[in-house]
Amino acid sequence: MGLFNRKKKNPVQQIWSVTMGNWQGEPIEWRVLDEQEDRMYLLSKYVIDGMPFNKEKFQGNDFLFSDIHWWLNSPFLKNAFTPEEQENIIGEVTLLSLEEKTKYHVGGVCDATEYAKTVKNVCNPYVEMLGEGLENAAMWWLRDKAKLASDVKIVGYDGTIMNMGVIEPDGGVRPAMCIKKI
Numbered sequence: 640m641g642l643f644n645r646k647k648k649n650p651v652q653q654i655w656s657v658t659m660g661n662w663q664g665e666p667i668e669w670r671v672l673d674e675q676e677d678r679m680y681l682l683s684k685y686v687i688d689g690m691p692f693n694k695e696k697f698q699g700n701d702f703l704f705s706d707i708h709w710w711l712n713s714p715f716l717k718n719a720f721t722p723e724e725q726e727n728i729i730g731e732v733t734l735l736s737l738e739e740k741t742k743y744h745v746g747g748v749c750d751a752t753e754y755a756k757t758v759k760n761v762c763n764p765y766v767e768m769l770g771e772g773l774e775n776a777a778m779w780w781l782r783d784k785a786k787l788a789s790d791v792k793i794v795g796y797d798g799t800i801m802n803m804g805v806i807e808p809d810g811g812v813r814p815a816m817c818i819k820k821i
Contacts, residue, residue, distance in 0.1 A: 659818070660719040662687045663754035667719065672743040677820050682735055682743075686751040686777040686811030688715075689759030692791050693805040700791045700805055702734065702782035711814055729817040734782040737792055737800065739815070747798020749813060751777040761811040762796075773797065779811035 655671035657679070669681035693699070693706045702708050711732040716725065735745065755761045761777040776796045783792040785802035793803040793810055803810060 656684060657681065659724055662715070662719045662752070663758070665752050665754060672739070672745070672815075674820070678729055678817050679820050680815070680817050682745065682815045683813050686749055686755050686761055686779050686813050688755055688812040689761035689777070689809060690812060691806045691808050692780055692810060696789045696804070696806050698805065699788050700784045705805070707734070707780060707812065711812070715814065727819045727821065729819060732814050732816045734780050735813065735815045737781050737783045740781065740794070747794050747800075748773065748776050748796070749779055749794070749811070750775040751811060755811060761809055777811040778803070778809065779813040
């Protein structure tokens, strides 16, 4: 099996998932978005944490210089994966772009892990207004800039794409990364 457990989730849609890493006591399940001969592009199946895109509004909306980019590639990377798993990650841990969300047919509504729900409070407190089945839905950051320098794109509780201020605390983190195919 290698470093991760691989299983076919839905034979009709050909959606594969792998389990690799652990965050806050919960194994991280990844959806395989793209599979090449030597690599796979993964997106976490769930929102695993919550935080602002940047701590200060003046920091702007450039993902490469954001606090969330630093967090994904420093504390998260070092604490979520073993050294052996880290060696198999190609490049940096990132967030999905709007273009990738469309290209890989990623749905909008995403549930949160228990940690993200209970500790980080990423789920909507007004779930009864959203409708049935969205009790665990969380908004999640994309890496795309919005028109205003203080906003970025985010996927809403109901799956719609919106602009949100970079300092808003309730954005969910749904990492994406490329790994060596083992």
